[in-house]
Amino acid sequence: MRAIDNEGFLTTAHSRLHDDEIRELYAYPTDPSSPWIRMNFVSSIDGAVTSDGTSGALGTPADRRLFTLLRELADVVVVGAGTVRSENYGGAKPDAATRDRRLARGQASVPPIAVVTTSAHIHPRSRLLTDTDVPPIVITGRAAPEDRVQALVAAGADVVRVDDDAVPTSALLASLAERNLNRVLCEGGPSLFGQLLRDDAVDELCLTTSPMLIAGSAGRIASSPSSSPRPMRRAHVLADDDGTILTRWVRERPGRL
Numbered sequence: 001m002r003a004i005d006n007e008g009f010l011t012t013a014h015s016r017l018h019d020d021e022i023r024e025l026y027a028y029p030t031d032p033s034s035p036w037i038r039m040n041f042v043s044s045i046d047g048a049v050t051s052d053g054t055s056g057a058l059g060t061p062a063d064r065r066l067f068t069l070l071r072e073l074a075d076v077v078v079v080g081a082g083t084v085r086s087e088n089y090g091g092a093k094p095d096a097a098t099r100d101r102r103l104a105r106g107q108a109s110v111p112p113i114a115v116v117t118t119s120a121h122i123h124p125r126s127r128l129l130t131d132t133d134v135p136p137i138v139i140t141g142r143a144a145p146e147d148r149v150q151a152l153v154a155a156g157a158d159v160v161r162v163d164d165d166a167v168p169t170s171a172l173l174a175s176l177a178e179r180n181l182n183r184v185l186c187e188g189g190p191s192l193f194g195q196l197l198r199d200d201a202v203d204e205l206c207l208t209t210s211p212m213l214i215a216g217s218a219g220r221i222a223s224s225p226s227s228s229p230r231p232m233r234r235a236h237v238l239a240d241d242d243g244t245i246l247t248r249w250v251r252e253r254p255g256r257l
């Protein structure tokens with residue numbers, strides 16, 4: 001055991017970590033040929049995934065900085081419909097310099113948001129469809145009512161219907177791979193994370209620990225009916241001077257990172 005010093009300050013005036021260094025620390029494997037699933041969550045010290053129903057109050061400057069940088073590196077942002085509804089998701093809005101860097105790396109200038117939903121219960125006038133520069137991808141199954149699906153298509157969504165009632169992990173990965181969206185950033189929520197863990201599809205977790213205690217009845221970052229223990233390797237630990245801790249955990253498997 002050894003002490004980890006606070007070298008990795010992120011937001012102080014004398015910050016030692018520059019954006020390029022952070023991009024390097026969070027680089028995806030080079031040219032992944034299948035979806036690499038990176039989860040990103042923020043939680044309180046006592047493990048709460050929300051404060052008053054959303055994650056907003058858990059955010060810190062370091063977390064927001066990382067959130068933006070992780071979106072910059074991703075081909076697609078995957079999220080469960082529960083999170084889209086509670087957090088009122090809109091599209092990713094990279095600035096001009098970020099778009100240029102993405103294009104230079106051979107990526108689309110803006111990563112689409114891909115929403116996973118059984119019910120297709122997403123309002124066609126919600127920010128997901130109206131406050132976005134690129135069409136969202138809605139991945140749903142046979143159980144979704146046809147009128148909701150058609151309303152989403154009419155509102156501009158790229159709807160993928162898989163041949164199952166919900167969206168099995170295999171079908172989700174296949175839909176992303178078909179579109180060559182292999183650098184996947186999954187922003188939750190806990191139910192989708194639980195399913196991906198159960199199916200052993202999670203390659204890494206980027207976890208921000210926000211310097212606060214919350215108590216209450218908030219859930220954890222992953223939830224599922226049964227447990228799925230997955231040993232992870234610590235890739236790095238970064239600290240900010242306000243107490244925020246940023247960790248990256250990677251699942252080791254043959255043929256992967």
Ligand SMILES: NC(=O)c1ccc[n+]([C@@H]2O[C@H](COP(=O)([O-])OP(=O)(O)OC[C@H]3O[C@@H](n4cnc5c(N)ncnc54)[C@H](OP(=O)(O)O)[C@@H]3O)[C@@H](O)[C@H]2O)c1
Binds near residue numbers: 054086087
């Ligand atoms: N702290 C953080 O970093 C963080 C991150 C994300 C979310 N959150 C919080 O987590 C809460 C939401 O939790 P949640 O567990 O409900 O989130 P979730 O996983 O985003 O949403 C669950 C919903 O997503 C859809 N879904 C998920 N997996 C699916 C699958 N395989 N096939 C089809 N549909 C699927 C279903 O939508 P339908 O009901 O439409 O069928 C399901 O009801 C919110 O309060 C949010 O603020 C926190």
